[in-house]
Amino acid sequence: MRKLSYMPMLLALLGFVSLSAQADVTTAEQAAKDYGLFAKRLNPQSTLSAEAGRAFFIKKVVVGSKDLSCAACHTDNPANPGKHNETGKPIKPMAPSVNTQRFSDLNKSAMNFSKHCRDLYGKDCSPQDKGDFITYLLTVKK
């Protein structure tokens, strides 16, 4: 039930983010910052870590009979285009340095983010996980 308590705060935080912001790395940086602040409220000791974000990205989870991870669709290297593991549908690269559209619509990103976490973990990921993940993506260069 913990995840439900995140939602109002998350929406409140996202509300401060200008949706007209430039579609570039800046919005991803803003998203990481917001999740970081949010994580700090839940745990004052929290700091964001690109290494933790990388570990989160490649961590395998057993879903049904399959080993899945974020990397299963987004590939091991976020600078590369991904492919949906079941439909084969192409997915644009996750790294904002390569794909400037990434995190350009923060509401949409937040929804996708939560959806994929639920697909894999049966629950939303924590602001810490999300902040770490975006921090990691921001370290990935072309």
Ligand code: HEC
């Ligand atoms: C079954 C395939 C699949 C898996 C597994 C998956 N994703 Fe995705 N992801 C997609 C697709 C498809 C999209 C939407 C297309 C797009 O944004 O290019 C997407 C988009 C996203 C977005 C939106 C980015 C934006 O710019 O708005 C985020 C964030 C994301 N995924 C994070 C994750 C994380 C974190 C995990 C692991 C917990 C994960 N995904 C696992 C297929 C997947």
